[in-house]
Amino acid sequence: MTDYFYEPRKGHGLPHDPFKAIVAPRPVGWVTTIDGQGRVNLAPYSFFNAFASRPPLVGFATEGWKDSVRNVEETGEFVCNLVSRDLAEAMNITAAPLPFGENEMIRAGLEAAPARLVRPPLVARAVAALECRKTAIIRLSDAHGVEMENWLILGEVVGVHINGSFLKDGIFDTAAARPVARCGYAGDYAEVTSLFQMTRPVA
């Protein structure tokens, strides 16, 4: 199977690093936090996923000590907003590295809506949003045990918001929400527009 092999520490030897094109598509956690003074921060994270279902846990990872992790450490709370196709451009604007304390939501022309159980607000137009309480902030280490400038933030989902028009007969319609996912190279995204079914084997 192997026509091309590389060891990342020795370089990939290609015009662009293919790692993020291989681990793709990745869902985007669009994370709202507040700092100790209540100032709102919003930023997208594609090192994002679900890690448990009962209770539900989600996590995102930061490359560097970014405002989002700093705020979660300070307040213990965050909200993950779903990025649907119509919000993709706004999401992209919120990735701008604004000075600490400056609100990316305002920069992107987005309205906030209050969460029920945590203090960071939701993106009002998000089709779904997860209210989270921090369970762990883990500093990541490499295979030699050397600590990296990367942090994994995990949280329990304590509240779930769903826009009712995406609930059809009690089923969340993922394809109708058209969630956006990050793909490989700069500027690459995918959009979920259709689903297919398979039944899991029982034995």
Ligand SMILES: Cc1cc2nc3c(=O)[nH]c(=O)nc-3n(C[C@H](O)[C@H](O)[C@H](O)COP(=O)(O)O)c2cc1C
């Ligand atoms: C689609 C998308 C996904 C991103 N994923 C990550 C990520 O997983 N980890 C990370 O550190 N930065 C990621 N970034 C960059 C951050 O969003 C950016 O550094 C942002 O300014 C961080 O904001 P904060 O300092 O307010 O937390 C991503 C950017 C985009 C547009």
